[in-house]
Amino acid sequence: MSAPTAPALPSPRPALALPPRPALRRGLWALPLLISLVFVAAVLAWLRANEQSELEDQRTELASDALSLQAQVSGRIENETARLIRFAASLEPRGLSAEAFAAAPEVQQGLHRFWVSLTWLDASNRIVAHVPELAPRPDLPSLAATGLSAHIRVPLASGGALVARYSPTDMLRQNVPWWLARKYDVRLVDSFGDVMASTTEARDPGDHPSHRISLEPTLTDSYLELVARDRVTRWYRSFPMAMVAGFVLLLGAITWMLRRQVHDVSRAEAAWRTEAAWRSAMEDSLTVGLRARDLDGRVLYVNRAFADMVGYSPEDLNGLHPPMPYWPPDAIDESMQRHRRNMAGDAPRGGYEARWRHREGRALDIILFEAPLVDASGRHIGWMGSVLDNTERKRLEDRERRQTDTMAHHARLTMLGEIASTLAHELNQPLSAISSYNAGVINSLQRDARPETPADPAVLRALQRLGEQAAHAGRIVQRIRQFLTRREPQLEACSLNAVVEGGVDLLRRELARQHVQLTLALAPKLPPVVADAVLIEQVVINLVRNAGDALAEQPQDAARPRHIDVSTLRTPDQRFVRIDVRDNGPGLQGRRIEDLCAPFYSTKRDGMGMGLAICRSILEAHHGALDAVESPGGGAWFSMTLPVDLAVTVGALETEAAL
């Protein structure tokens, strides 16, 4: 069979020795939250840094795109200007009429590009020719639709000028590449910020990043402005930010739950600590020894009381297998047998007595109760024994038995003395009579003797010897009596209540065996009496024992339980104290105290009939009296009276008053 694992039993000094939980440990539940918040802060910082870098990139890209577009637009306008200069240079040498001017390929090409009109002015600024003539051509964009116009003026050698008006909007639309137009709103603005042309519908750039770059000297007071269509998503609006927010919320909920859990655990732990402290304190204060063993008999745990009882420390005993060090060396086999019986589960349910040996060698009488030890799942894992130290009780019982024996012996001796006294008293008369008759016979024989018929000397000698023997018998009886009643009453002031209590206590077991109840009603402040406490106690014992015997003789009746009532009181004339012993037994049945106190009067099978006679003579020796009457409720009522020694009483009262 495999050895079961040791159950988790408390160590001999469990919870009280545990250090209190530090504040740091109590706040441990917040640690995951702190770490997560640091992580979240790091993510936010990263998001922000990322945004800054994206903004920076966007700004750089914007600036470079603006520069490249500026170059493109400037180049385009310069190109147009160069074409117009070339046309202006060729215009006068060619001698073109106004019609021919309008039909000139350069003019038509210019109008097809983005010119809105071309005007030929002479030196006096009069219009020589103007293309288109009348209404604007439907295939050409109208200025109303395209916003403000701009113009390129080129002087002619004759002093006139060619003025080409164009739509900056068209110019922009033609020159801004598609990929740039998708990224930016491209606009021409003046120094006041008014939009002159735009690739898109006019709209407020808002907080979209933009870059403005001057078109000087190609175009005066004009700026090219690029407004980014897409904004860099703000870090707090980004998807990771939404994730982080969700994460923080989730974390908050988890932390809240964790905190509740930790609080519950803390409460449970505090309750456990309190309980463990209680249990430890209780175990330490127990006078009952506790011993837990596994199924093989190995000691798992002993409490302080057990360790103190056998004189070994718990550390010495824990883990030990039988034979145990506290088993008496001369009874190892017997102890081992008992151990095997216990391990088989056959230990007496009501406990059993055994003898162990203290480490210092003295014998220990113990009473042991074995009970199965089960774990939390109900599995039988060993045996729990509770051990009572019975040594002192046994010792007291021995002493009590010896005392009772001694008392009985003394009682017998006293009784013998009384018997001897009675015998002496009773034999005295016959012996005196024998002596008198003997003396009379001798006298008469001597008187009647004649010289011729003298008294037979042999008869005389025999009669003398008879007288001597009778006297000797008297002396022997007297001596025996003197020997047995040699003890003089040792008188001293004593409390009658204490004497009564002492006597009754000695009989309690006997009365319990006889199923007799006893009540004591002791008068308070009873004056002391001068008496021999031992003898008076004997009287009390005799009266109570007689009452018990009388009750035990009659059958038990639940309606009328056997009862003895012992009381003390001071007589109304204050001169005596009285002890009453009343029972609810058969009563005196017409017998008087003189009958009961007659020597050798007994109705008991093994009674001697001397008890009451001795009681009476003891009381009379104390100048007291014994009386017996029928109790009003049925039963016998014995009273003993002792005189109060006034001198002693007054002395005692004075002392009390002085105190």
Ligand code: ADP
């Ligand atoms: P013993 O006890 O040896 O019989 P005692 O002198 O003590 O001698 O008692 C004498 C007798 O008195 C008893 O045998 C009993 O008949 C009677 N007696 C004594 N006490 C009581 C009592 N309380 N109730 C009835 N009878 C009693």
